[in-house]
Amino acid sequence: MNDLRGKRVAVLATDGVEESELTEPVSALRGAGARVEIISQKREPIQAFKHHDKATKIDVDRTLDEASPGEYDALVLPGGALNADVMRVEGKAQQFVRQIDEAHKPMAVICHAPWLLVSAGLAKGRRLTSWPTIADDLRNAGAQWEDREVVVDENLVTSRGPKDIPAFNKAAIELISRSPAAV
Numbered sequence: 001m002n003d004l005r006g007k008r009v010a011v012l013a014t015d016g017v018e019e020s021e022l023t024e025p026v027s028a029l030r031g032a033g034a035r036v037e038i039i040s041q042k043r044e045p046i047q048a049f050k051h052h053d054k055a056t057k058i059d060v061d062r063t064l065d066e067a068s069p070g071e072y073d074a075l076v077l078p079g080g081a082l083n084a085d086v087m088r089v090e091g092k093a094q095q096f097v098r099q100i101d102e103a104h105k106p107m108a109v110i111c112h113a114p115w116l117l118v119s120a121g122l123a124k125g126r127r128l129t130s131w132p133t134i135a136d137d138l139r140n141a142g143a144q145w146e147d148r149e150v151v152v153d154e155n156l157v158t159s160r161g162p163k164d165i166p167a168f169n170k171a172a173i174e175l176i177s178r179s180p181a182a183v
Contacts, residue, residue, distance in 0.1 A: 002032055002113065002173045002174060002177045002181075003032065003033055003177060004029060004032040004034035004173065004176055005033035005034075006033075006124060006175055006181050007033070007035070007073040007074065007176060007177075007181055008034070008035045008036075008037070008071060008072045008073050008074075008077070009029050009034045009035070009036045009037070009072060009073060009074045009076060009176065010036075010037055010039050010067060010069070010071075010072040010074070010075050010076070011025075011026060011036060011038050011039065011075075011076040011077075011078065012039050012040070012050040012064075012075065012076075012077055012087060012093055012096060012097075012101075012116075013026065013039075013040055013046055013058070013077075013078050013083055013087070014040050014041060014046055014083050014086050014090075014095035015046050015082065015083065015086070016047065016049055016080050016081070016082020016083040016085075016086065017046060017048050017049070017078050017079070017080045017083035018048070018049060018050075018051075018078060018079045018080035018083070018111060018161075019049060019050050019055040019056060019058075020050070020162045020165060021046035021078035021080065021095060021111055021113075021161075021162060021165065022038075022048060022058060022076075022078040022108050023048075023056075023058070024165045024169065025076050025078065025108065025110075025165070025168065025169055025172065026038075026040045026071075026076075027170075028100050028169040028172075028173060029076070029172070029173065029176075032173050032177070034073075034074075034176070036074075036076075036087055037049070037061040037062055037067070038058060038060050038061050038062075039060070039061065039063065039064060039067045039096075039143075040060045040063065040064070040128045041063060041064055041090060041092075041145070042060070042063060043063055044060065045057035045058055045059050045061055046058050046060060047058060048080075049080055049082070049175065055088065062067050064090070064092040064093060064096065065092070067096070068087045069096050069100050069103070069105075069136065070099070070103075072105070072139040073105060073106070073179060073180075073181050074100075074105055074106040074107065074108070074109045074145065074172075074175075074176045074177065074179065075096075075097065075100045075105065075106070076107075076108045076118075076172065077107065077108070077110070077111045077113035077114075077116055078110060078111070078113060079111020079112040079113045079161065080111065080112060081112045081131075083112070083113075084111070084112035084113050084114075084115045084116065085112070085115065087113075087115075087116050087120065088116045088118065088119040089159070090117040090180075093114065093116060093120075094119055094120040095120075095121045097116055097117065097122060098120050098121070098122065101120075101122050101155065101156075102123070104154070104155050105155060105177045105179060106155050106156075106157065106172070106175045107155060107156050108157045108158075108171075108172035108175070108176075109128070109130075109131030109156065109157070109158045109159075109160065110130075110158065110159045110160075110164070110165075110168055111130065111131045111159070111161045111162075112130065112131050112134055113130075113174070114128055114130040114134065114138055114143075114158060115134060115137065117143075117156075118141040118143075119135060119139075123138055123141040123142060123143040124141060124143065125142060125143070125144075125149055126143050126144070126153050126156060127143070127144045127146060127153040128143050128144070128145065128146070128151050128153060128156060128158040129145065129146050129147065129148055129149075129150070129151045129158045129159060130145065130158060130160060131158050131160055131161050132147065132160065135147075144151055147160075148160075149163075149164040149167045149168075150164065150167045150168055150171045152171055152175065155175070155179075157171045157172050159171075
């Protein structure tokens with residue numbers, strides 16, 4: 001049932017992304033048959049981190065200027081405090097997630113990445129989880145924060161962090177597999 005062949009998934013990330021929160025979901029999605037593209041503000045490889053230490057560089061497939069939300073069936077927002085802090089104030093990233101949400105397409109958001117939902121005005125009234133240190137930010141934005149490995153609220157899957165990636169991947173793939181493909 002979790003066959004993602006024919007589905008296109010966008011991953012928005014920049015320097016400071018938590019490596020496992022990008023690479024493991026991408027691997028799981030590709031393993032299920034999805035075509036996954038890494039999207040950032042620039043074409044240069046982005047610097048991933050393992051917590052506070054630099055890790056691998058990750059190639060970027062397209063820039064925010066080149067990508068259109070209508071081309072994708074789903075969106076993944078990996079965490080990492082540095083990545084999330086930069087992306088939350090990126091107007092094009094805010095617009096991208098708004099358009100994905102308006103089309104009611106699945107979004108899988110982990111760790112600090114819900115900050116972008118807050119800045120895009122999408123957290124209010126939603127049930128979600130995140131890295132515990134941003135729980136107050138989410139509550140203050142009107143979200144109902146839950147301390148669980150995965151929270152699914154309509155088209156939104158959220159998780160707390162790296163230890164929750166297996167459950168996050170499973171929930172994201174299930175949600176994406178049930179959604180219609182982009183035209």
